[in-house]
Amino acid sequence: MAQLNHLDYYRLPWNLTDNSISWLEPTSKCNLYCEGCYRFNEKDGHKSLEQVKEELDIFVKLRKADGVSIAGGDPLTHPDVIEIVKEVTxxxxxxxxxxxxxxLTKELLVELKKAGVFGFTFHVDSKQGRPEWKNKNEVELNELRLHYAKMLAEAGNISCAFNSTVYEDTMKYIPSLVKWAQEHIDLVHVMVFILYRAVNNEKVDFFLGPKKIDMSELVYNEDPPTRTDIKTQEIVELIRTENPEFDPCAYLNGSEQPDSFKWLLTGRLGTKKKLYGYMGKKGIETVQMFNHLIYGKYLAYAKPKDTRKGKLMLLMGAFDKKLRKTFFKFYKNPLNIFKRLHYQSVMIIQPVDFLEDGSQNMCDGCPDITVWNGKLVWSCRMEEQLNFGHNLKTYPKEFTN
Structure with a gap:
């Protein structure tokens, strides 16, 4: 497993009240079943537009954020999705x-753009049971990813991101997906890999106060048929088998383990044919601090017209070693002055880990915080709030038996 020292990277400054993103769930209804989903699919799961407005107002009151992830469920199933986009704007x-x-249709995309949509994050992976895409592996699904990327490109200046849940049997495809993203760096702005997690009943018991809780009713409970402890470092090591220079720049640590990588960001610069280098910790710090200084918010997503300005980013090579190296590699060929240099992000997310002492290593400064009963809570554990009113505590089985 790759040995990464968190102190070599920039610790992203995001926190509970001042973050890059907030997570809005206007619906829990979805038109697909994804194996790794942590939300129960409810047929009548739409919130009213008034409820959505109230939750947005709570975000405004309690939390700064550059962007709002409109999620669910699937938000495109909500009858008021266009109005919801307008309310965020x-x-x-x-x-x-x-x-x-x-x-998503071309007609709906036109209306969403008029409403002010900034970007899309498409969840595409092989565990979704998609009609017409069953039994396709992650690489074969690149055809579908490209379809969506081209849709957004045709609409113009809409950020395009893809995420996929990573399982033990799909890990092997990640290097190919990273390579595919680079080959479409002009269309794909962000790639996200979310490591599969589920309740592991073999190690811990769950409690609400003194009461032991049966977790069998929750959607993210299962006797795991696959690993639920894949680490970020393993994914980096996998990527480096085909791309040895792959080099992250920033991270979020865990709430219990400061040297764990819960969100690991890599920023890279290149063309469709070649990668020239990476963003370093000083560069990404400058981007975050400058955005906060000018706009009062930490940057979440950049406009596609800005991600095409990679040559401007190279100016930060004056104080960022990695960008300086990229500058010289790119301009080694003087004709590259006529080429467009693109920036692309690759994010690896490692959700909750249950540690040996029963503590829960959550994402410290998590962007995916949502609203429940007027409070800010972790979106990945909403089912606990809905079923029990609180996040549950965990203890090792030997402590409770």
């Missing part, structure tokens, strides 16, 4: 639709 935040894309 009114509050001077960037609406990012987190969707499987199944309900």
């Amino acid at each position: 009114k509050r001077r935040m960037k609406p990012i639709l987190n969707t499987n894309g199944l309900a």
Whole structure:
């Protein structure tokens, strides 16, 4: 497993009240079943537009954010999705639709763009049971990813991101997906890999106060048929088998383990044919601090027209070693002055880990915080809030038996 020292990277400054993103769930209804989903699919799961407005106002009151991930469920199933996008825009935040894309049409995309949509994060992986895509592996699904990327490119200046849940049997495809993203760096701005997690009943018991809780009713409970402890470092090591220079620049640590990588960001610069280098910790710190200084918010998503300005980013090579190296590599060929240099992000997310002492290593400064009963809570554990009113505590089985 790759040995990464967290102190070699920039610790992203995001926290509970001042972050890059907030997570809005206007619906729990979805038109697909994804194996790794942590939300129960409810047929009548739509919130009213008034409820959505109230939650947005709570975000405005309690938390700064550059963007709002409009998620679910699948937000495109909500009858008021266009109005929801407008409401986010009114509050001077960037609406990012987190969707499987199944309900997206060119006509709907036009209306969403008029409403102010800033970007899409498409969830595409092989564990979704997609109609017409069953039994396709992650590489074969690149055809579908490219379809959505081209849709957004044709609409113009809409950020395009893809995420996929990473399982033990799909890990092997990650290097190929990273390579595919680079080959479409002009269309794909962000790639996200979310490591599969589920309740592991073999190690811990769950409690609400003194009461032991049966977790069998929750959607993210299972006797795991696959690993639920894949680490970020393993994914980096895998990527480096085909791309040895792959080099992250920033991270979020765990709430219990400061040297764990819960969100690991890599920024890279290149063309469709070649990667020239990477963003370093000083460069990404400058981007975050400058955005906060000018706009009062930490940057979440950049406009596609800005990610095409990689040559401007190279100017930060004056104080960023990695960008300086990229500068000389790119301009080694003087004709590259006529080429466009693109920036692309690769993010690896390692959700909750249950540690040996029963503590829960969550994401410290998690961007995916949502609203429940007027409070800010972790979106990945909403089922606990809905079923029990609180996040549950965990203890090792030997402590409780």
